[in-house]
Every structure is written in C-alpha cells, then in structure tokens.
Amino acid sequence: MGRLLGQGTFAKVYHGKQLNSGDSVAIKVINKDRVRKEGMMDQIQREISVMRLVRHPNVVEIKEVMATKTKIFVIMEYVKGGELFRKVSKGRLKEDPARKYFQQIISAVDFCHSRGVFHRDLKPENILLDENDNIKISDFGLSALPQHLRNDGLLHTQCGTPAYVAPEVLRSKGYDGSKADIWSCGVILFVLLAGFLPFRDENIMDMYRKVFRAEFECPPWFSSESKRLISKLLVVDPCKRITVPAIMRVPWFVKGFTRPVAFSLDQEKF
Ligand code: ATP
Numbered sequence: 001m002g003r004l005l006g007q008g009t010f011a012k013v014y015h016g017k018q019l020n021s022g023d024s025v026a027i028k029v030i031n032k033d034r035v036r037k038e039g040m041m042d043q044i045q046r047e048i049s050v051m052r053l054v055r056h057p058n059v060v061e062i063k064e065v066m067a068t069k070t071k072i073f074v075i076m077e078y079v080k081g082g083e084l085f086r087k088v089s090k091g092r093l094k095e096d097p098a099r100k101y102f103q104q105i106i107s108a109v110d111f112c113h114s115r116g117v118f119h120r121d122l123k124p125e126n127i128l129l130d131e132n133d134n135i136k137i138s139d140f141g142l143s144a145l146p147q148h149l150r151n152d153g154l155l156h157t158q159c160g161t162p163a164y165v166a167p168e169v170l171r172s173k174g175y176d177g178s179k180a181d182i183w184s185c186g187v188i189l190f191v192l193l194a195g196f197l198p199f200r201d202e203n204i205m206d207m208y209r210k211v212f213r214a215e216f217e218c219p220p221w222f223s224s225e226s227k228r229l230i231s232k233l234l235v236v237d238p239c240k241r242i243t244v245p246a247i248m249r250v251p252w253f254v255k256g257f258t259r260p261v262a263f264s265l266d267q268e269k270f
C-alpha cells in the first residue's frame with residue numbers, strides 16, 4: 001500500500017500495487033468501528049454490492065474485498081486522472097470533449113439502471129477520469145436497488161447534493177430513481193459546457209426555488225442543439241423529462257457515439 005489518494009467520510013483511499021503483477025490499484029480502507037458507530041454499515045455493504053453488480057467500462061471496477069477485525073479493504077481499479085470536478089473547475093469544456101464525457105456518463109447510467117441500480121449522487125466530484133481521459137463513475141454509497149422501492153414502486157429517501165438533485169427528490173413524495181439520475185446528468189452537462197452551475201444562489205432556499213421551477217439560463221456560447229437537449233433534461237415533471245433511449249436518439253448526442261460492451265456479475269452477498 002502506498003500514498004494516500006484521497007479521503008472520504010469513513011474511509012481513506014490509498015494507491016497500491018499488486019505484488020504479482022505490479023499493477024496499480026486503489027485501496028479503500030474503511031474503519032469498521034467508525035462505520036458501526038455511525039450506523040453506516042448498510043451503506044458500505046450496499047456500495048460494495050452495487051459496484052460488484054455494475055461492471056461497465058465507465059464505472060470504477062471493484063476487484064476484491066478483504067476484511068480484518070477492525071478494517072475493510074476494498075481493492076478497486078486505480079483511476080489515474082483525478083475527478084472530473086477538478087477538470088471543470090479549471091474552466092468550461094468545448095462541445096466535443098463535453099459530449100464525449102456526457103455519452104460515457106449516460107452509457108454507464110443506462111447500464112446501472114438496466115441492473116436496477118440508481119446512483120442518486122451523480123456530480124463531477126463523483127466522476128473520475130482514467131489515463132485515457134475516459135469517465136469512471138464512483139461513489140455508489142447513496143445508490144439504491146430494487147429492494148429499496150416502497151409499495152408505490154418509488155424511492156423515498158431524500159439524498160444527493162443540492163445543486164444536482166432533482167425537484168421531485170426535494171419534494172419528498174417519492175420519486176423514480178432513474179428519472180432523478182437523468183436530471184443530475186442534465187446539471188452535469190450544463191456544468192461541463194458552462195463552467196458553472198445552472199441553479200445557483202447564495203441563499204439555499206432561493207436555489208431550491210430555482211430548481212423547483214427549472215429556472216436557468218444557458219450562456220450564449222451554447223449551441224442550439226445542446227440547449228435543446230439541456231431543456232429536455234432539466235424538466236420539472238419527471239414524466240415529461242427525456243428518457244435514456246430518447247437521449248440516445250438526439251443528433252447532438254449520437255455524434256461519434258459507440259456503445260461500450262459491458263457485463264455484470266449476479267449480485268453477490270458481501
Ligand atoms: P464520501 O465518503 O463523502 O462519499 P468520497 O466520495 O470523496 O467521500 P471516497 O470514495 O472514499 O470518498 O474517495 C476519496 C477520494 O479518493 C476521491 O475523492 C478520489 O479522489 C480518490 N479515489 C477514490 N477511488 C479512487 C480510485 N479508484 N482511483 C483513484 N482515486 C480514487
């Protein structure tokens with residue numbers, strides 16, 4: 001185990017090397033005591049099961065899980081390029097790279113949804129870039145699985161990050177996890193092309209008001225096609241919001257898009 005790569009709420013992530021192959025890995029070291037004390041063991045187990053379930057070229061791959069009495073070690077593929085957030089915080093992206101990232105995000109999200117997994121916290125801070133500048137979605141700690149749906153077929157836990165969260169999640173009347181993820185993808189696309197958030201305000205309540213009304217303005221440099229797509233993604237009524245199959249037919253989206261081959265394992269119990 002080598003240098004510290006980053007730190008989350010319950011874990012530290014280190015660089016590591018597989019002794020037999022010399023391959024780089026990332027090792028998430030979770031302190032069991034802390035997790036138990038905070039009652040977060042369920043969340044950790046969920047994150048591990050979900051990552052095992054969704055094996056996709058644009059999702060961080062989990063390789064192995066080991067545990068001692070006091071710690072859990074999650075061995076993941078090492079993603080070298082840092083967070084998408086870091087890239088976008090240096091300034092907005094041109095349309096072609098933004099499209100490539102968006103295509104890969106949608107492709108991963110589509111695969112997760114096909115396996116019944118809803119991420120629920122999609123944002124540039126949870127999206128990593130590999131050495132070939134490809135997207136790797138990470139941090140499934142807040143994700144939901146079909147067993148989390150209530151009798152009404154909807155999710156009810158309010159979670160996510162304010163600037164990226166869909167209005168129906170804030171309303172606490174139940175929501176469809178796939179539609180909520182699509183909203184977050186809309187915010188991400190806006191951020192990539194603009195370099196700033198669509199819904200922003202110093203006052204959080206005023207920001208929520210803007211989210212509830214989908215009150216945003218595209219900057220003048222957005223192309224008309226990207227504007228049109230964003231206006232279909234950031235739609236308040238989840239039933240009228242564009243779906244993944246429809247996104248994949250939008251001319252702006254399909255330019256240069258090839259769907260990657262993905263596979264998944266049957267859900268294993270951790
Ligand atoms: P939280 O626990 O609040 O959700 P987090 O998502 O930042 O926080 P981790 O998933 O534990 O927490 O990751 C911490 C940091 O480690 C990340 O921000 C990222 O920079 C780095 N990191 C995580 N996974 C990898 C990986 N597979 N390869 C390279 N770096 C990684």
